[in-house]
Amino acid sequence: MEAITTASVYLFSVQGLFLIVIGTALGITMGAIPGLTGAMLIALTLPLTFGMDPVNAFILLISMYVGAVSGGLITATLLRMPGTPASIMTTLDGYPMARSGKPGRALGLGITASFVGGCISWLFLISLSAPIAKYSTKLGPFDFFSLVLLALVLIASIGGKSISRSFFSALLGVFASLPGIDKATGNLRLTFGMEELNGGLKLLPVLIGMFAISQIILDLCRIGETITVIPVKRKREMLFKVKDWKDQALNLIRSSVIGTWIGILPGIGANIGSVTAYSAAKSMATPEEKEQFGKGSEIGIVAAESANNATIGGSLIPLISLGIPGSVIDAILLGGLLIHGLQPGPLLFQQNPEMVYTIMGSMIVANVFMFFFMVFAVRYLARLASVPRSLLMPVILVFCIVGSFALSTRMFDVWTMLFFGLLGFAFERIKIPLAPFVIGFILAPIAEENLLMGLMASNGSYLPIIQRPVSLIFVVSSIVLLAIPLYKRYRSR
Amino acid sequence: MLKVAGHVLIGLLILLAGFQYSKIGSGSGEGFPQRPVRVVVPFNPGGGTDTYARILQKAIKDHNLMPQPLVIVNKPGGGATIGSNYVKDARNDGYTLLCLHEALMTSKATGQSMYGAEAFEAVAATGEMGQVVLVANDSRFATLNELMETAKAEPETLKFGVNLGTPTHFSGIQLETTLPGARFRLVTTGGGANRLAALMGGHLDAAIFSVGELIRFRDNGLRALAYLGENRLDAIPEIPTAKELGYPVFSSNLQYWWLPKGTDPEILDYMASVLKQAMETDYVLERSKELEILPRTILGDELAERIESKTKLFSLMKTEQRVDLPDVTAWTIAGICVFGAMILGKFVFGKRSASEKATEGRMRYDLAFGTLGMCLVYVLLMGLGVLSFVWATIAFIVASGLYLTSCDKRKLVYVLEVALVMSLGLHYVFTVLFAIQLP
Known part of the structure; x- marks a missing residue:
């Protein structure tokens, strides 16, 4: 109880509210500019929070997360360019509806759906995290190892188009996590005599490189493309009417629950959540409604946008209760918690309950603020897409460089970032997905540490992996997930 | 109109920033130090070493013990070798200090780094942190004696949590040597919070924690069997020392302050006296009590003696691997090769669609x-x-x-x-x- 009070004091102080406003607004802005993503914004903000109180830092970061996932719908609807990958499904119906003369309606559906999705998943977050955290001390090292295995299989089999490419990417990520001190022997490995590599490759330079630099290179390649924005005039048509609530209630709840569930699954996040909810909504629609999909279906917009916001609450659950990130952004947040000296997982509830309640509280407050900010500012936000790239890109490059340098004040991290930027660009060109790389990079140390810990405790026996019930469930699920697409491919030949 | 206002505003901001910028770098004086002294903390902000270094920094600033401030620089990673290496190679002008505990000595003993204490000038050691042996509340072991006898009767079955290559690892091995024949199954568990979760979840039989961790985690259902120090600690008077129980293990850790080799002895003495004065301030005494750190300061010959004996102790211990562990590197490379070959195969034998080529031209x-x-x-x-x-x-x-x-x-x-x-x-x-x- 005391912790809830402390968290509320932080949240509702002038400073706390200011951080929520700034964070959400910046998140929406970044989300609304195609090519700038939430992952990029949060990765670049993290070094700035080193000097802040951890609670304030997380108020800011969580607000950015909420804003970034929501902001993408603006450009998706008005430009047919998803501002963030999470809004890809919104382009399918939002843009046709906007083209047909109802841009305000399309945006309104998306904004309200985002808000409801966020609220429903928040309810899951506050009710599920504590029980899961309490139970999770019973999970042994092998259970965690199998969970990470499941995460890698999930992102490879569901997240990408080609399983072999996804696994290749994930394994390269694992490889990138290896340099540094071998956890088993305490000796150095794969450092090639470079003393800067003793601590391994740092999360932030790799992430900034992979997501920001590679994206900048892509954007610069496309700098000449002209952008036309559909103007939005009336504000009133943006709000839901009673009839809308009645029509969309079931869809909202179903899509939000799907989004939350996809969010909870480790490794996959907002984009997959909205794809899944969209297809579920489509398959459950009546034939007349089905006809509308892809041509401006209200159901489609609501499903996609409520689900992608619902993944936020969902993916925060494994992050704070198990210390396993539910998506790429959560992986950056995990890094942030560690940098601030906090170990997410079962003990966060006992050691730093105020942090847990701050994360939960800022999510809902930011969600409410996001709703009002989007309704009032959406007309101006759409114009952001036409900010001249020629001015924006050098500025973001400088931010990337300073952000990587500030991490531990050394040039090595900047070179690392540039290297991974080029690698990420090369990945994009030869169609190897980036997300598995990052998930592999982040989860591999967790998997390795738990495997070694388990083996040391079992005196070298691997049997507990299939003897422990929880671990067995994860292993069987992984095998099933791998087998299904392979079987499908076999059948189709 | 708006545009002009915007330009004016930006102009003002630039002026303001320029003004602030010009202020940095000013300030001069006689003797050492003429500019801020940097303290490299080879861990993340918020950790034990960082917290302690910042406490001393605040004491020095608040009591004007130095004409220039200390600036804390965090250089985490590599089992503290990144930060220590940075200071080792820094100019020996006294403006770069390292704050690092006995991990500097243990990392040489385990082969993590090529150098140990001999590569630095030791200034002082401050604040002693004791260690304790903990079990879960519902553990079958009531005393350290029972734990040790079981370790002897059934060697290598008791799961004992340490952090490999760190002082806790050495304490575990030291404990084994006090009873010939006793062997634990040493399990690496990472940091204190992970070790606590493993102990509470029943994945470990016993583990080593610092006294500070014991105080913080005490309410979570843990029991201390012994304190690894010379005398009982005021904060936990009910916990016997391992020595009383017949297992003479003294394992404590201090935060050492190091300067690069060859630093002027006068600067060394100056820094030592500043640190000693800081340790005696009320603020440091009070915060040390909160964190269960003994406000002890070791200087001069006593310091050199302690470093020598600790280095000797660590180098004598065998930290060999006790269980066959998989070669993660080899497995990863093998996986990359397999999937790389699959993709390459598809690329060579597959076809590229026309639309792909079309976008190519506009890039x-x-x-x-x-x-x-x-x-x-x-x-x-x-x-x-x-x-x-x-x-x-x-x-x-x-x-x-x-x-x-x-x-x-x-x-x-x-x-x-x-x-x-x-x-x-x-x-x-x-x-x-x-x-x-x-x-």
């Missing part, structure tokens, strides 16, 4: 790689120390901005404004607001 690779090339030059200039951050950033933004706008004169004003705001603004935000140094 402006020249702009992207031209800008990236400028960026490389920019980083190189800063990395080699040719230009400072502010000048390099102005040059980079102006150059790339002009390049990307194809030298559009109407946009020149904007480019210049952005360049000045970014360079001065970022410099101000990082160095003044967040106290992070820029190249």
